[in-house]
Amino acid sequence: MKSLAEIERRLDALEAAASGSGTVAAAELVELGEAVLEHWVSAKGLAPTQETREGFRLLALHRQGCTDDPSFNACRETCRELAYHHNLVTSDPQHPATPQRLLMMAMVARHLFLFVTGKMQVAALGDFCCASRPIRQQAEPQEID
Amino acid sequence: MTTAKDKYQKVAYYPGCALEGTAHAYNRSTQQVGKALGLDLVEVKNWNCCGAMEVKNIDPKLQTYLSSRVMAIAASEMKMDVVMAPCNGCYHNLKKAEYDLAHDPASVEVVDRLSQKAGHATYQAGQVETIHALDWIMHGIGEAGLKQRLKGSLQGLKVANYYGCMYTRPRHIFPEKDKGPGTESTSKPHFMDDLLGAAGAVNVEFPLKTACCGGAHTLSDSDTSTKLVLNILRTAEAAGAEVIATECPTCHSGLEMHQVRAEKKFNQPTKVKILYFTQLLGLALGLSPRQVGVHENISDSLGFLREKGIA
Numbered sequence: 272m273k274s275l276a277e278i279e280r281r282l283d284a285l286e287a288a289a290s291g292s293g294t295v296a297a298a299e300l301v302e303l304g305e306a307v308l309e310h311w312v313s314a315k316g317l318a319p320t321q322e323t324r325e326g327f328r329l330l331a332l333h334r335q336g337c338t339d340d341p342s343f344n345a346c347r348e349t350c351r352e353l354a355y356h357h358n359l360v361t362s363d364p365q366h367p368a369t370p371q372r373l374l375m376m377a378m379v380a381r382h383l384f385l386f387v388t389g390k391m392q393v394a395a396l397g398d399f400c401c402a403s404r405p406i407r408q409q410a411e412p413q414e415i416d
Numbered sequence: 417m418t419t420a421k422d423k424y425q426k427v428a429y430y431p432g433c434a435l436e437g438t439a440h441a442y443n444r445s446t447q448q449v450g451k452a453l454g455l456d457l458v459e460v461k462n463w464n465c466c467g468a469m470e471v472k473n474i475d476p477k478l479q480t481y482l483s484s485r486v487m488a489i490a491a492s493e494m495k496m497d498v499v500m501a502p503c504n505g506c507y508h509n510l511k512k513a514e515y516d517l518a519h520d521p522a523s524v525e526v527v528d529r530l531s532q533k534a535g536h537a538t539y540q541a542g543q544v545e546t547i548h549a550l551d552w553i554m555h556g557i558g559e560a561g562l563k564q565r566l567k568g569s570l571q572g573l574k575v576a577n578y579y580g581c582m583y584t585r586p587r588h589i590f591p592e593k594d595k596g597p598g599t600e601s602t603s604k605p606h607f608m609d610d611l612l613g614a615a616g617a618v619n620v621e622f623p624l625k626t627a628c629c630g631g632a633h634t635l636s637d638s639d640t641s642t643k644l645v646l647n648i649l650r651t652a653e654a655a656g657a658e659v660i661a662t663e664c665p666t667c668h669s670g671l672e673m674h675q676v677r678a679e680k681k682f683n684q685p686t687k688v689k690i691l692y693f694t695q696l697l698g699l700a701l702g703l704s705p706r707q708v709g710v711h712e713n714i715s716d717s718l719g720f721l722r723e724k725g726i727a
Binding site for chain 1: 581585586603621623624625626627628630633637640643644647648650651654655
């Protein structure tokens with residue numbers, strides 16, 4: 272598993288470059304997103320899934336990360352934006368907007384990294400807002416919405 | 417048959433506590449935009465806290481009761497059909513209370529008991545419809561109606577629309593969303609884009625529309641919040657935005673405060689301006705910067721707006 276420091280270094284590099292082979296960079300950014308989620312899932316004592324959802328392991332890992340923790344859903348759209356930009360880039364790598372799309376993708380991946388690493392330090396990140404969990408309530412499995 | 421346009425002409429207005437404090441500019445600009453559009457706002461009498469984040473996390477049923485009281489006053493005392501809450505936290509909590517009271521008998525029992533104790537009518541699910549300020553303008557006036565009333569224009573102002581997390585999450589408390597054309601999307605919300613676009617703005621492709629800003633952790637874990645906000649600001653700038661339009665007082669305050677903190681603590685300055693969507697709409701409707709409370713924001717956008725010919 273890639274270390275968080277290594278993931279951050281690659282995100283810096285990919286954001287700075289945001290060019291080169293669009294397809295390769297887009298694939299790496301999705302892999303970095305998966306690596307971030309692997310850290311979260313592993314920290315919960317689970318084996319990161321190898322399954323895919325809508326063609327992306329990233330989305331399956333996000334779903335796995337939400338188990339018993341609805342506030343993790345706060346990064347659902349971030350994961351979906353990564354998948355969306357991956358599809359945009361790989362469907363037409365020569366498109367003039369590819370460098371911009373890769374830049375956006377790198378920044379979305381960084382947001383996922385910041386959210387997950389922030390949540391690994393303070394698990395309650397997100398609990399207070401869109402997916403509150405009563406502080407007196409025992410952790411119970413909840414439906415992912 | 418009553419249409420949404422008719423129904424939203426006169427609504428109960430629930431500003432909530434943030435709009436009386438840090439987000440006074442949002443309160444002021446919402447009311448001014450309502451006047452300019454010919455929409456009536458009648459403030460909920462003797463309103464109380466919606467239970468916000470703190471009560472909700474200590475005792476969610478108490479939050480359900482607090483939110484239900486606001487709706488009960490609107491329905492039973494004011495005889496209103498619609499409550500409009502511009503604050504994402506209030507909007508979210510009233511929608512959550514509505515959902516709980518329609519689906520959870522235990523919540524119904526608690527709300528009934530507390531309402532009787534407090535001496536007011538118990539709110540029954542379905543008595544009022546709770547909407548956001550975006551719904552109010554989108555369905556009460558619409559893009560075409562807005563265009564007819566414009567006295568100015570946002571003149572190609574490049575805007576990143578930031579909706580925050582509570583406007584669309586969790587999806588099950590917003591049953592009216594994701595119903596196809598004309599309705600709001602929970603995955604890619606667009607009402608703010610549509611309205612500001614109608615007022616002349618150019619909406620940039622912004623992939624962090626609903627991303628977490630670390631809002632509630634702004635004091636307990638400031639560095640995480642600052643880094644999340646900084647990434648939102650940098651992404652908006654990289655997307656070509658000159659302004660981030662907001663519709664949530666928590667997000668707005670967070671973006672403004674952490675923009676300053678990011679520069680001071682991490683030496684990462686950003687130039688993008690942060691304005692409530694109602695402030696931008698108000699300017700396009702011919703209101704002055706003072707009328708929409710530009711002077712009440714933390715950051716100073718006046719010079720920029722004048723330079724762009726918008727103020």
